[in-house]
Amino acid sequence: MKKIYLSAIVLLAGISATTAQVIEKPYSFTPQSGSIKPVEQTPLDHPKAAGVVIWTNDFNTPGDWTINNDGQTGATFGWNINSTSEAWFSSFQGGMNSTSGGNYAEVQNGNYNNNDQAMNVTYTMTIASPLDIPTLSSGINSVSLQFEQWGALFNDAQTVEVSTDNGGSWVEVYSNENKTVFVGNNPTAIYPNPEVVTVNITNEIASNPSNVKFRFVWTSRNPAGTTLGWWTTFGWYIDDVKIITNPDNDLATNNAYWGTNGLNYYQIPQTQIAPIDFAVEVTNNGINDQTNTQLNVTISGAGTAAPSSAGITVLSNTVDTLEIISGFAPSALGTYNIAMDVSQDQVDDVPSNDVIASDAFQVGNYIYARDNGTADGTFNNSGVGYKLCNWYDIFTDQTAYSIQTRLSNSSNVGAEFQAIIYRIPSTASTFNDIVQVGFSDFIQVSSTNVNTILDIPLLVPVDLQADSSYFVAIVTPGDQGATNDVVVSTAGQADVQTVFMYDDVDATWYYTTRTPMIRLNFENTLGVNELKNEVALSVYPNPAKDQVNVSFALNNGSDVKIEVIDITGKVVSTVNNTNLTAGTQNISINTSDLAAGSYTVIVKHNGGMSSSKFIKR
Numbered sequence: 001m002k003k004i005y006l007s008a009i010v011l012l013a014g015i016s017a018t019t020a021q022v023i024e025k026p027y028s029f030t031p032q033s034g035s036i037k038p039v040e041q042t043p044l045d046h047p048k049a050a051g052v053v054i055w056t057n058d059f060n061t062p063g064d065w066t067i068n069n070d071g072q073t074g075a076t077f078g079w080n081i082n083s084t085s086e087a088w089f090s091s092f093q094g095g096m097n098s099t100s101g102g103n104y105a106e107v108q109n110g111n112y113n114n115n116d117q118a119m120n121v122t123y124t125m126t127i128a129s130p131l132d133i134p135t136l137s138s139g140i141n142s143v144s145l146q147f148e149q150w151g152a153l154f155n156d157a158q159t160v161e162v163s164t165d166n167g168g169s170w171v172e173v174y175s176n177e178n179k180t181v182f183v184g185n186n187p188t189a190i191y192p193n194p195e196v197v198t199v200n201i202t203n204e205i206a207s208n209p210s211n212v213k214f215r216f217v218w219t220s221r222n223p224a225g226t227t228l229g230w231w232t233t234f235g236w237y238i239d240d241v242k243i244i245t246n247p248d249n250d251l252a253t254n255n256a257y258w259g260t261n262g263l264n265y266y267q268i269p270q271t272q273i274a275p276i277d278f279a280v281e282v283t284n285n286g287i288n289d290q291t292n293t294q295l296n297v298t299i300s301g302a303g304t305a306a307p308s309s310a311g312i313t314v315l316s317n318t319v320d321t322l323e324i325i326s327g328f329a330p331s332a333l334g335t336y337n338i339a340m341d342v343s344q345d346q347v348d349d350v351p352s353n354d355v356i357a358s359d360a361f362q363v364g365n366y367i368y369a370r371d372n373g374t375a376d377g378t379f380n381n382s383g384v385g386y387k388l389c390n391w392y393d394i395f396t397d398q399t400a401y402s403i404q405t406r407l408s409n410s411s412n413v414g415a416e417f418q419a420i421i422y423r424i425p426s427t428a429s430t431f432n433d434i435v436q437v438g439f440s441d442f443i444q445v446s447s448t449n450v451n452t453i454l455d456i457p458l459l460v461p462v463d464l465q466a467d468s469s470y471f472v473a474i475v476t477p478g479d480q481g482a483t484n485d486v487v488v489s490t491a492g493q494a495d496v497q498t499v500f501m502y503d504d505v506d507a508t509w510y511y512t513t514r515t516p517m518i519r520l521n522f523e524n525t526l527g528v529n530e531l532k533n534e535v536a537l538s539v540y541p542n543p544a545k546d547q548v549n550v551s552f553a554l555n556n557g558s559d560v561k562i563e564v565i566d567i568t569g570k571v572v573s574t575v576n577n578t579n580l581t582a583g584t585q586n587i588s589i590n591t592s593d594l595a596a597g598s599y600t601v602i603v604k605h606n607g608g609m610s611s612s613k614f615i616k617r
Contacts, residue, residue, distance in 0.1 A: 051144070051250075051349075054136040055243040057127070059103040066128045070121040077118055079107045079125040079216075087235030088113060089152070096150045097193045098239035105238040107218045109156075109231055117231040120223065126215035130166060131243065133209040141209045142202045142246040142287050142317065145173065148194035152182035152234040157221045162201050164208035170215070174199045177221070180493070180514075182234060186377035194239065198353070200246065200285040202317045247349035250286040251293065251314065253342055255279075256356045258297075261393050263498060266361045267369035269522055270333065274395045275326035278307070280356060282322060282342060284314045286349065293344040295322035301336040301360075314344075330363050366523035367404065368392060371491035371515045378408045379516055380487040381476070385504030388488055389422070389471035390518045394464045401524050402457045403440065405474055406489040406517040409450040415476070415484035416442045418569050419456040421464075422471040431502070431509050434471060438462030439569035445486060455521060459565070459602055460611045471500065472518050475569070490514040539601050543615040546592040550601055553584045558605040562587060565600045572599070580605075591616050 057064055062081040069078025076086060085095030087108035096104050107123050110116040133143055145160065153176050161170040174197065180189035205212050216238055220230045258264055260274045278297050284290050292311035307327035314320050322342065330336055340356040348354060359372075370390055379388055403419035421438040428434060440456045443449075464470060476486045494515040501510045538551040550562060560580050564573035573589055589601075594616045603610050 051244045051247045053242050053244050054133075054143070055131060057241045058098075058100040059105055059239060059241075060100075062103065064128055065105070066126045068124045068126070070118075070123060072118050072121060072123075074110075076108050076110055078109075078121075078123040079105055079218075081105050085235070085237070087233070089234040093190065093234075094193075096148075096237040096239060098148050098150075098237075099194065100240050103239075105216070107216075107233065107236045109218075109233045112229075112232045115228050117228045119220075119226065119228065119231045121231070122217065122219040122223075124215050124217050125238075126167065127213055127241075131212045133205060133212055133243065135210070136243065137245050140245045141206070143205070144198050144200045144202075144244050144246055144285060145214055146196065146198045146242040146244055147238055148196055148240045149176075149236065149238055150191050150193045150195065151236040152190045153177075153179040154182060154232050154234055155220055155222070155230050156233045156236075157217070157219050158236050159217045160199065161215050161217055162204045163213045163215075164205055164211050166211060167213055167215075171204045173201050173204055173214075176236075188376065194237075198244075198285075200283065200317060202246065247286050248288050249290065249344075249346040249348055250284070250350040250353070251290050251342060251344055251346075251348055252283045252285055252350070252353040253280050253356055254283070255281040256340060257495075258338055258340070258359065262495060263370060263391065263393060264361070265368065265370055266372045266492075267367045267519070268330070268361060268363050269366055269368055269398070270331075270363060271396045271398055271522070272368055272394065273330055273363065274393075275329045278309075278324040278327055278340060280322050280340065280342060281319060282314055282354075283319045284316055285353075286346075287316055288346060289316055290314045290344040290346055293320075293322065293342065295324060296341050296343055297324060297327060298339045299328055299330075299336050300339075301334050333363050333365070335360055335362050366521055368520040368522070369404075369517075370494070371517045371519070373491055375406060375408075375489040375491050375517065377490040377514060378410065378487045379490055379501075379512070379514065380408075380410065380485050381501070381503065383485055385476050387420070387471075387473050387475045387500075387502040388516050388518065389473040389500045389502075390516060391424075391498045391500075392470050392472055392520060394466055394468050394470065397466050398464050398522055399524070400438065400458065400462045400464055400520050400522060402455050402521040403472055403474075404453055404455050404517075404519040404521050406453055406491075407445060407450045408487040408489050410485065411445045411450055411487040412484050413445050413447055415445045415486045417445070417474055417476045417486040418442050419458070420473045420475050420569060421458070421462050422473065423465075424469040424471060426468070431500075436567050436569075437470075439565075442569075442571075453517075459609070460600065461524070472520055474516070474518055489517045491517050537601075537603055537610040537612050539612040539614045543617045544591050545617055546590070548589050548591050548601070548614055548616075550587045550589060550603065551584065552603055552610065554580060554582050554605065556606070557581050560585070561604045562589070563602045563604070564589060564591075564594075565602060566594075567598055 059081050067079045072078050081103055083103050088111040098104050158176040159172050160174040162173050163170045182189040222230050257279045280295050291313045293314045294311045295309040297307050307324045309322045309324045338359045419440040422434040423437045424434055438458045440458050474488055492515045494513050497511050499512050540549050560577045562575040563571050566572050596616055600611055600613050
């Protein structure tokens with residue numbers, strides 16, 4: 001089962017109480033498949049050991065660089081080179097702590113707090129004179145560009161480009177696009193100060209290594225954007241730029257993945273266990289081919305396994321993907337710890353860039369969760385109504401009784417929200433194709449239900465179907481205002497197009513790469529009991545036109561509340577009855593003003609509940 005790439009979506013950078021809606025960039029809707037194809041290239045004839053620096057620049061001579069600030073002349077717009085941090089970001093984060101100290105380069109675009117960002121601008125900083133790599137390196141053309149950076153990503157594009165024709169054409173060799181977006185409440189998104197970035201540029205300069213230029217480029221990720229927030233930068237700082245020769249053997253890893261059908265679950269009910277795949281992208285930055293390269297996985301805990309991928313040769317200056325398909329299927333309850341590493345015949349000269357972080361997941365009885373359980377940020381749409389959706393695949397028929405979430409204490413007490421499940425048909429091509437299949441009552445934020453896992457009962461348990469996919473969502477009304485924020489905690493990163501948000505104001509779907517704490521619960525121990533044995537409920541006629549009759553029998557006298565709910569979960573009619581006696585009750589409800597469609601009748605009494613659906617014509 002592959003992910004459906006639904007149309008009409010863009011990337012959501014993140015929304016906080018202090019930011020307007022942020023659009024990062026349009027996304028290609030063509031599904032990606034298969035491994036990354038290696039670029040064939042003949043190994044170079046100049047073997048060497050560890051890489052050495054052949055050129056360096058620490059910005060102490062600003063004239064070494066050509067700056068184009070797209071017509072902007074203000075002190076806080078575009079690139080500048082000096083030893084003083086001037087961006088508004090530095091007022092609460094300080095300046096750059098580069099290795100060399102002294103001057104550094106800094107790009108900024110106005111002051112976000114003053115709403116004076118320049119729009120539709122691209123700022124570039126280019127090395128003034130081209131570099132002759134063979135002369136600098138004594139004939140070695142296998143080189144990397146290295147630099148120190150600091151700052152944070154918002155809605156901007158921070159890229160590095162290389163040219164071999166004196167700037168006539170440029171090729172992107174690096175981007176900060178995959179960095180976590182800093183939205184005011186996740187300071188871990190700020191880059192290390194400084195962060196050393198090394199980019200292998202061997203392939204990009206191969207056509208003319210004697211005439212190499214490179215430049216640092218800043219713009220918005222949505223260049224056609226006309227909203228000031230799209231053109232915000234927290235500042236991007238650069239220092240200590242170097243060209244280094246590549247080592248003999250340097251296999252770097254990135255984009256490590258484990259999961260099933262593109263999703264990794266940190267809590268898995270035994271009923272939803274499916275084979276787990278493992279993969280990692282590897283880049284051979286060295287001069288030598290790396291032979292017998294394979295991904296190794298060790299899983300410890302309740303049951304063990306140690307699968308490995310087939311050994312392959314990764315050619316010099318190429319990228320490939322190591323995969324273990326259906327390498328492991330957990331069985332017993334408990335915690336499973338995952339350790340991944342890459343091995344090859346050669347001894348790696350730079351082992352620091354091939355470390356893969358360990359991870360862990362749990363197999364339990366009832367909870368299905370994509371978040372890693374450690375809150376690291378929040379999602380906040382600033383009072384604007386939204387649907388925040390986690391994608392879940394169902395492998396075995398299962399009944400969902402509730403949805404769990406965690407709200408931040410920055411939510412406003414009294415704000416309302418609802419938990420909803422949508423089914424994604426296998427034929428879905430747009431978001432208009434999703435179907436609501438279950439929902440909760442509206443819940444109010446209180447001081448006691450924030451910063452804790454909140455279990456929200458569904459009004460009617462939902463039977464989820466095997467081999468189907470669902471959105472599990474927290475939904476807020478669109479008329480609450482900015483002082484009624486419902487702020488959902490996030491925990492961990494998500495692959496693109498697996499977490500979605502619908503914004504009520506602009507009627508647009510977005511995806512975000514942060515995982516909200518929104519989970520399924522399959523345990524039938526709800527706070528509200530569905531007492532079908534105590535209330536025999538009948539709703540007729542069905543279909544109905546101007547009136548529907550609700551008939552039920554009470555075992556004991558009770559106050560009764562009857563609600564009619566539409567497919568969005570909105571209560572469209574309420575009937576309150578007090579002191580009804582035991583026995584059969586018949587209540588008539590006027591439906592003449594209801595729009596045609598499907599409705600649910602909920603009968604609540606003495607803490608019990610029964611439900612039935614009807615169609616209005």
